[in-house]
Amino acid sequence: MREDFSIVIKxxxxxxxxxxxxxxxxxxxxxxxxxxxxxxxxxxxxxxERIKRETGTYxxxxxxxxxxxxKVVKEGKDIKxxxxxxxxxxxxxxxxxxxxILYADNNFxxxxxxxxxxxxxxxxNEVVLxxxxxxxxxxxxxxxxxxxxxxxxxxxxxKFKVVGxxxxxxxxxxxxxxEMFLHLDENKINNFIANVEFNEGSPISKNIEAIAKKxxxxxxxxxxxxxxxxxxxxxxxGIDSESRNxxxxxxxxxxxxxxxxxxxxxxxxxxxxxxxxxVGATNFRVFKLMLYELxxxxxxxxxxxxxxxxxxxQIFNKTGGNIQYEGNxxxxxxxxxxxxxxxxxxxxxxxxxxxxxxxxxxIRKISPIEAIKKNFGGDKKIKxxxxxxxxxxxxxxxxxxxxxxNIFRNKKAFILIMLSMxxxxxxxxxxxxxxSRSEAMYEDQQRQMYMNGDFVLTVNGSTDEENGLTDKEINxxxxxxxxxxxxxxxxxxxxxxxxxxxxLDMEFIEQLNNGGYTGSVLNGLLFKDKKxxxxxxxxxxxxxxxxxxxxxxxxxxxxxxDIEKMKKENLAVIxxxxxxxxxxxxxxxxxxxxxxxxxxxxxxxxxxxxxKGKIDNVESYWKAxxxxxxxxxxxxxxxxxxxxxxxxxxxxxxxxIDVITSSNYLEKLFGENNYDVVYANAKKGEDHDAIxxxxxxxxxxxxxxxTTDMVQDKAADDRSLKQDKLYSYGIVAILFAISIFNIIxxxxxxxTSRTSEFGMLRAIGISEKDFKKMIAYEGLFYGIIxxxxxxxxxxxxxxxxxxxxxFVDYGMDFVINYKLYILIVIxxxxxxxxxxxxxxxxxxxxxxVEAINIIE
Numbered sequence: 001m002r003e004d005f006s007i008v009i010k011x012x013x014x015x016x017x018x019x020x021x022x023x024x025x026x027x028x029x030x031x032x033x034x035x036x037x038x039x040x041x042x043x044x045x046x047x048x049e050r051i052k053r054e055t056g057t058y059x060x061x062x063x064x065x066x067x068x069x070x071k072v073v074k075e076g077k078d079i080k081x082x083x084x085x086x087x088x089x090x091x092x093x094x095x096x097x098x099x100x101i102l103y104a105d106n107n108f109x110x111x112x113x114x115x116x117x118x119x120x121x122x123x124x125n126e127v128v129l130x131x132x133x134x135x136x137x138x139x140x141x142x143x144x145x146x147x148x149x150x151x152x153x154x155x156x157x158x159k160f161k162v163v164g165x166x167x168x169x170x171x172x173x174x175x176x177x178x179e180m181f182l183h184l185d186e187n188k189i190n191n192f193i194a195n196v197e198f199n200e201g202s203p204i205s206k207n208i209e210a211i212a213k214k215x216x217x218x219x220x221x222x223x224x225x226x227x228x229x230x231x232x233x234x235x236x237x238g239i240d241s242e243s244r245n246x247x248x249x250x251x252x253x254x255x256x257x258x259x260x261x262x263x264x265x266x267x268x269x270x271x272x273x274x275x276x277x278x279v280g281a282t283n284f285r286v287f288k289l290m291l292y293e294l295x296x297x298x299x300x301x302x303x304x305x306x307x308x309x310x311x312x313x314q315i316f317n318k319t320g321g322n323i324q325y326e327g328n329x330x331x332x333x334x335x336x337x338x339x340x341x342x343x344x345x346x347x348x349x350x351x352x353x354x355x356x357x358x359x360x361x362x363i364r365k366i367s368p369i370e371a372i373k374k375n376f377g378g379d380k381k382i383k384x385x386x387x388x389x390x391x392x393x394x395x396x397x398x399x400x401x402x403x404x405x406n407i408f409r410n411k412k413a414f415i416l417i418m419l420s421m422x423x424x425x426x427x428x429x430x431x432x433x434x435x436s437r438s439e440a441m442y443e444d445q446q447r448q449m450y451m452n453g454d455f456v457l458t459v460n461g462s463t464d465e466e467n468g469l470t471d472k473e474i475n476x477x478x479x480x481x482x483x484x485x486x487x488x489x490x491x492x493x494x495x496x497x498x499x500x501x502x503x504l505d506m507e508f509i510e511q512l513n514n515g516g517y518t519g520s521v522l523n524g525l526l527f528k529d530k531k532x533x534x535x536x537x538x539x540x541x542x543x544x545x546x547x548x549x550x551x552x553x554x555x556x557x558x559x560x561x562d563i564e565k566m567k568k569e570n571l572a573v574i575x576x577x578x579x580x581x582x583x584x585x586x587x588x589x590x591x592x593x594x595x596x597x598x599x600x601x602x603x604x605x606x607x608x609x610x611x612k613g614k615i616d617n618v619e620s621y622w623k624a625x626x627x628x629x630x631x632x633x634x635x636x637x638x639x640x641x642x643x644x645x646x647x648x649x650x651x652x653x654x655x656x657i658d659v660i661t662s663s664n665y666l667e668k669l670f671g672e673n674n675y676d677v678v679y680a681n682a683k684k685g686e687d688h689d690a691i692x693x694x695x696x697x698x699x700x701x702x703x704x705x706x707t708t709d710m711v712q713d714k715a716a717d718d719r720s721l722k723q724d725k726l727y728s729y730g731i732v733a734i735l736f737a738i739s740i741f742n743i744i745x746x747x748x749x750x751x752t753s754r755t756s757e758f759g760m761l762r763a764i765g766i767s768e769k770d771f772k773k774m775i776a777y778e779g780l781f782y783g784i785i786x787x788x789x790x791x792x793x794x795x796x797x798x799x800x801x802x803x804x805x806x807f808v809d810y811g812m813d814f815v816i817n818y819k820l821y822i823l824i825v826i827x828x829x830x831x832x833x834x835x836x837x838x839x840x841x842x843x844x845x846x847x848x849v850e851a852i853n854i855i856e
Contacts, residue, residue, distance in 0.1 A: 004285070004288060004289055004292055005292060005296075007289060008289060008292045008293045008296055009296070011289075011293055012293065012296065012297065019297060022294070022297050023297050023300065023301045026297065026298055026301035026302065026305060026348060027301045027304050027305040027308065028305070029305065029348070030301065030302055030304075030305025030306060030308075030309065030344045030348060031305045031306075031308040031309035031312065032309065033309065033340065033343065033344040033347065034305065034306050034308075034309030034310055034313075034340060034341055034344050035308075035309035035310070035312045035313045036309075037309075037340030037341075037343070037344070038309065038310055038313035038314075038340065039313045041340065042313070046720070047232065048229075048232050048233065050720055051228055051229050051232050052229065053170050053171065054170065054171055054174075055171060055226050055228050055229050056112055056171055056195075056226060056229070057081075057111050057112055057197055057229075058083065058111070058195040058196060058197050058226060058229075059196060059197055059198050059204050059208065059225070059226055059229055059230050059233070060195075060196050060208045060223060060224065060225050060226065060230075061193055061194070061195045061196075061223075061224040061226075062193065062194040062196065062211070062212070062215070062217060062222060062223060062224075063193050063221070063222045063223070063224060064191060064193070064221075064222055065191070065192050065193075065194060065215065065217065065222065066190060066191065066192075067186075067190065067192075069215040069216070069217065070084075070186075070192050070194055072211065072214050072215040073194045073196065073211055073215060074194075076196070076207060076210070076211040076214075077202070077207050077210070078198050078199045078202035078203075078204075078207055079196055079197070079198060079199070079207075080197045080198055080199045080200075081107060081111060081196075081197040082107060082194055082195065082196050082197075083104070083105060083107040083108030083109075083111050083194075083195040083197075084103075084104070084105045084107070084108055084184055084186070084192050084193070084194055084195070085102045085103060085104040085105070085108050085181075085184065085192075085193050085195070086102065086103040086104075086184060086189050086191055086192050086193060087100070087102055087103075087191075087193075088101045088102060088103055088182060089101045089151040089152065089153075089154060089158075090151065090152045091149045091150070091151060091152065092149070092150040092151055092152045093152070094150070094703055095149055095150060095703060095704075096136075096137045096138075096700055096703055096704070096705075097133065097136055097137055097178050097460075097703075097704065097705075097706065098178060098460045098704060099129075099133070099149070099178040099179065099180050100177075100178065100179050100180070101127070101151075101160075101179075101180050101181075101182065102179055102180070102181055102182065103181070103182050103183070103184035103185075103189060104181040104182070104183075104184050105184045105186075106120055108181075108184075108195060109128065109166070109181055111195075111197070112169050112171070113130070113166040113167045113168075113169050114166070114167050115128065115164045115165070115166060115167075116131070116165050116166065116167050117141065117143050117164060117165035118143035118162070118163050118164035118165060119163055119164050120163075120164055120183070121163055121164065121181060121182055121183040122163075122183050123183070125158065125159065125160050125161060125182070126160075126161050126163045126182070126183060127147075127160045127161065127162055127163065127180045127181060127182055128162070128163060128164035128165070128166050128180070128181050129162065129165070129166060129178075129179070129180040129181065130165070130166045130167070130168045130169060130172075130173065130179075131165050131166070131167075131168060132168050132173050132707070132708060132709065133178050133179075133180070134162075134165070134696075135692060135693060135696035135707060135709075136178070136696055136699060136700065136705065136706050136707045136708075137696070137700050138696050138697040138698075138699070138700025138701070139696075139700075141165050142162070143162060143163060143164065143165065144161070144162065144163075145161075145162045146159055146160065146161055146162070147159070147160045147161075147162065148160075160180070160182075166181075170713055173708055173713070174449055174451060174708070174710075174713065175449070175649075176458055176460075176706040176708065178706065196208075196211075200233050204230050204233060204234060205230060205234065208223065208225060208230075273286050273289075273363060274366070274367075274368045274369070274370070275368075276289075277368040278368040278369075283360070283364050286360060286363070286364075287356060287357070287360040290356040290359055290360060291352065291353065291356040294352040294355065294356060295349075295352060298348050298349070298352055302344070302345060302348060305344070306341055306344065309344075404777075404781070417782060417786075418782070418785055418786050418789060421782060421783075421786035421789075421828060421831070421832070422786050422789040422790050422793060424740065425786070425787075425790035425794070425824040425827075425828060426790055426793045426794055426797060428820070428824060429790070429794035429797065429798065429817075429820065429821070429824070430794075430797055430798075430801070432817060432820055433797075433798050433801055433817070434801070434805075436812070436815075436817075437805065437807055437810065437812065439721075440807075440810040440811070440812050441810055442721055443810075444590075444591070444810050444811070446717070447591060447643060448654075450645075450646065450647050450649060450677075451708070451710050451713075451714075452487075452551070452645060452646065452679055453487065453678075453679025453680055453681055453710070454679075454680060454681045454682045454688065454709075454710060454711050454714070455679070455680040455681075455682070455688075455691065455692060455695055455707065455708065455709055455710065455711075456677070456678070456679055456680075456707075456708045456710060457469065457477075457677070457678040457680070457695065457699050457705055457706070457707050457708075458648060458676065458677055458678075458705070458706050458708075459648075459674075459675070459676045459677075459702060459704050459705050459706075460704035460705075460706065467674060467702065467703060467704060468490070468673075468674025468675050468676055468702065469488075469674065469675040469676075469678055469699070469702055469705065470672070470673070470674060470675075470702075471672075471673065473698050473699075473701060473702065474486060474488055474675065474678065476698050477678065477680055477695065477698055480680075480691055480694050480695070481686075481691075482682050482683050482686030482687065482690070482691050483680055483681070483682060483683070483691065484681050484682060484683045485547055485680070485681040486545075486547065486678065486679070486680050486681075487544075487545060487547040487548035487551065487646070487678065487679040487680075487681075488544070488545045488547075488548060488663060488673075488675040488677070488678050489542055489543070489544050489545075489548055489646035489647075489663075489675060489676060489677040489678075490542065490543040490663055490666055490673050490674065490675050490676060491540055491541075491542050491646075491647070491648055491676045491677065492540060492541040492542070492610060492666075492670070493538075493540055493615075493621070493622075493650075493651045493652075494539060494540060494541040494608050494609060494610045494659075495536040495537060495538055495539065495608070495609045495610075495630075496536065496537045496539050496606060496607070496608055496609075496656075496657055496659070497529070497532075497534050497535075497536060497606075497607040497608070497609060497632070498526075498534065498535050498536070498537055498598060499534060499535070500535050501599075502598050502599040502600070503526070503535070503537075503597070503598050503599075504595060504596060504597060504598055504599055505579045505587065505595065505597055507587060508577075508579045508587040508597065509524075509525055509526050511586065511587055512524070512525050512655060513525065513526070517653075518655065521622065521623075522538060522622050522623060522651070522652070523622075523623035523624060523625070524624075525537060525538050525652060525655055525656065526538070527624045536609065536624070537598075537656060537657060538622075538624070538651065538652045538656055539652050539656030539657050539658050539659070540647075540651065540652060540656060540658045540659075541608050541610065541633075541658070541659050541661070541666070542644070542646070542658055542659070542660045542661070542666075543660075543661055543662065543663035543664075543665070543666030543667070543673065544646065544660055544661075544662065544663060545662075545663050546563055546662075548645065548646055548679070549561060549563050549566070549573070549660075549662065550563070551645045551646075552573060552639075552641050552643075552645055552660070555591065555641040555642050555643040555645065556639050556640070556641055557576070557578075557640045557641060557642050558601070558602050558639065558640045559573075559602035559637070559638050559639030559640055560638065560639055561573055561638065561639045562638055563662065565638070566638070566661055566662040566664075566665060567662045567664040567665060568665070569636070569665070570633070570634060570635045570636055570661070570665070571635070571636050571638040571661070572606075572635035572636065572637060572638060572659050572660060572661045573637075573638060573639045573640070573641055573659075573660040573661075574600055574606065574637050574639070574640045574641070574657060574658070574659060574660070575640075575641050575642075575643070575644040575654075575657065575658035575659075575660060576596045576597060576598070576600065576640050576641070576642060576657055577589045577596075577597045577642075577654060577655055577656070577657065578590055578591070578592075578593065578594030578595060578596055578597070578642050578811070579594050579595055579596075579597055580593060580594040580595075580808050580809060580811070581808075582806060582808070582809045583805070583806025583808075583809055584806070584809075588809060589654055589655060590642075590808075590809065590810060590811035591642050591643045591811045592642065592810075592811030592812065592813070593808060593811045593812065593813055594642075594808075594811060596640075597657060598657055600637060600640070600657065601637065601640075602637050602638065602639065602640060603636070603637060604636075604637045605634050605635065605636050605637070606634070606635050606637060606657075606659060607632050607633070607634050608632065608633045608634075608635065608659055609630040609631070609632055610630060610631060610633065610670075611626075611628040611629065611630055611631075612628070612629045612630065612631050613628075613629075615628070622651065633669060635659050635661065641660075642811075644658050644660065646677045646679065647677070648676055648677055663675075680695065682711065688709055688711040688712070689709075691709075692707065692709040695707050695709075740827070740831050744831065744834060744835040775836045775837065776833060776836065776837070778836050779832040779833040779834070779835060779836030779837065780829065780832060780833060781832070782832035782835070782836070783828045783829030783830070783831065783832030783833065784829065784832075786828050786832065787824070787825040787828045787829065790821075790824055790825070790828065791821055791825070794821065794824075795816065798814070798816065799814070802814050
């Protein structure tokens with residue numbers, strides 16, 4: 001073995017440029033696998049922490065369980081933490097806020113928040129709650145304060161003492177869910193909700209079902225799975241598809257380059273192998289020599305590639321910046337994925353073995369005598385190439401003829417170069433397109449929350465027309481120092497008269513009616529009118545002020561929003577749900593794309609029915625089981641939008657066809673306005689805490705008004721999106737950069753290996769100008785052909801991704817990023833020229849005699 005290694009080291013030293021080229025390929029391929037893997041894993045971890053922020057840290061909630069079932073839950077496998085809570089009461093209608101009062105143990109309180117003032121509750125009627133809830137009641141965040149509430153379905157009001165202030169919980173604050181916590185004593189309570197967090201890396205779904213089965217719990221009613229978090233955690237436990245696909249692709253990419261270079265090198269020393277076999281060396285020994293050579297190069301290259309990949313990923317991670325979330329949720333981490341490093345090493349070793357085996361199988365077909373004479377069928381190839389060139393030589397210049405001859409004389413080398421130049425560009429297109437989907441998903445989630453202002457005031461119980469923020473409160477908000485803009489919306493829960501034939505997607509209606517919120521709470525979205533042959537669709541009639549109406553411009557599908565006319569006439573904007581068939585086989589509402597729910601066009605007239613007088617029984621009205629008298633109002637359609645911009649997320653949500661008119665006109669129909677949703681935007685740099693405090697004081701005058709300061713949360717969301725973008729484009733940048741270096745490495749070596757041939761051309765009189773042209777044509781040809789492959793391959797890949805990964809679910813049309821394609825074509829051509837220019841310059845600097853005598 002020592003003798004074999006001596007020969008291998010001698011070969012490495014003798015063929016320095018070839019060895020360096022192979023080393024660079026391994027380094028760059030490994031750096032790409034590790035860099036992309038590290039960034040993907042870090043992005044995956046950051047995404048997990050963001051999901052915990054938005055949905056909570058618990059994987060499952062076991063509801064309505066007794067003490068014996070609680071004992072079974074506590075004995076479950078792989079449990080990291082359990083937080084207990086139990087319902088006590090809710091504030092009655094007419095109180096300042098709709099607050100759920102819960103018993104909770106310390107784990108439940110501390111898992112998703114933390115005490116910022118005071119302490120945890122211990123005694124009777126001691127409570128803790130978040131600061132934003134106190135602010136919504138117009139109260140200071142003070143410990144020791146007493147709160148008096150009339151509770152739903154309880155005879156007497158109760159007094160509670162605030163002993164602690166919690167840090168705001170984003171998942172509750174963002175949807176206006178108000179909760180207050182009492183101390184939970186397990187010995188005094190018989191009904192619990194057990195919130196369980198499992199160890200990451202454990203079989204969470206199986207553990208959830210195992211506990212439910214052992215405790216005899218109903219999976220539909222008693223087991224609430226945080227499916228978004230569970231799916232992300234289970235995905236996070238293994239190697240993500242991005243890292244796996246990159247590892248496979250880049251191993252193949254680097255393998256092609258190394259195989260091309262190594263094959264040329266092996267054929268250049270085929271005589272040495274022939275002599276070894278002639279003096280008794282076995283075929284297996286020749287194979288081992290090739291394998292040892294590549295392994296020794298890899299031994300040096302792998303650590304460099306790993307460090308380079310991790311270093312590049314760390315730079316992008318630091319550029320992205322850490323985002324600190326509330327509670328025990330960690331800041332976005334930088335992850336060193338051991339399994340990705342092991343994959344890169346394994347892929348390299350497999351690649352080396354395959355290359356050694358393929359090369360060995362080629363040379364073993366050549367007899368030792370032929371190898372020593374270097375006579376192994378080269379003439380046939382040259383004749384074939386000359387035949388091809390012969391047909392073109394009459395039509396193109398001599399330099400171009402030589403360039404094309406050089407390109408096609410070794411078709412395998414040409415194919416390998418084209419693959420190496422194309423793969424990088426196609427990977428860039430793939431990553432860019434995948435990120436566009438992620439960005440659309442994020443925007444869709446933000447739209448669904450309707451947090452479209454720096455500060456949001458929502459009035460709970462919008463069916464009560466006597467309850468809402470009046471013009472007086474709105475003027476007070478406008479006069480707060482630092483407020484730049486105030487948008488208002490009045491929302492009435494009404495019904496639209498429709499002919500059945502005008503409903504274009506009855507399947508969507510039936511899907512809603514068959515369960516879930518619409519089926520159980522509303523008893524369906526569409527029902528037959530008792531007094532006619534028409535149908536009634538549950539929807540909303542909204543009145544927007546000028547500023548809110550202007551916000552709809554971005555979402556106009558057809559028509560034009562004429563605010564001045566809307567103030568005077570029955571001209572309205574129609575919010576139309578646009579429906580798509582999702583990747584999962586269901587139907588969903590999207591912003592962008594899709595088909596309209598009903599056949600309503602600009603210029604049509606729509607009829608709305610709304611009860612005369614007050615709606616006393618909201619439940620019966622929502623379920624269309626009322627006996628109320630109705631009045632009808634007609635509106636002419638001036639514009640159609642695909643997003644309503646302001647909503648209270650109640651009643652029909654975004655599934656109904658809303659009629660939006662000017663608040664001025666709505667006031668003429670139904671009297672003085674009471675606003676249900678208010679967005680207030682602050683001037684840049686203003687003290688949002690001071691503004692939020694004043695808004696809370698104003699909002700507290702109206703029972704049920706929740707005031708939410710979204711300034712910091714939006715900033716965190718923006719930083720999170722920026723980090724996702726940096727991760728994604730960091731991956732693209734690394735792909736692009738390393739692909740370019742690998743292409744230059746491959747093409748440069750391919751040209752350098754023909755230095756002797758170029759020396760002969762110079763010897764027989766080719767001019768310096770023609771020599772430059774010949775090399776330039778070759779580089780240009782590489783760039784153009786590879787660009788064609790990238791464009792065709794990129795479009796095919798995008799089409800496949802669009803059809804497979806549910807882009808349409810987020811309202812995305814099939815779009816080609818022409819700027820990116822043009823950039824890749826330009827870069828490919830530049831890289832083709834550059835990769836031929838650098839070695840050509842080196843060849844030109846050598847003397848003709850030296851060039852002819854160079855062996856690699």
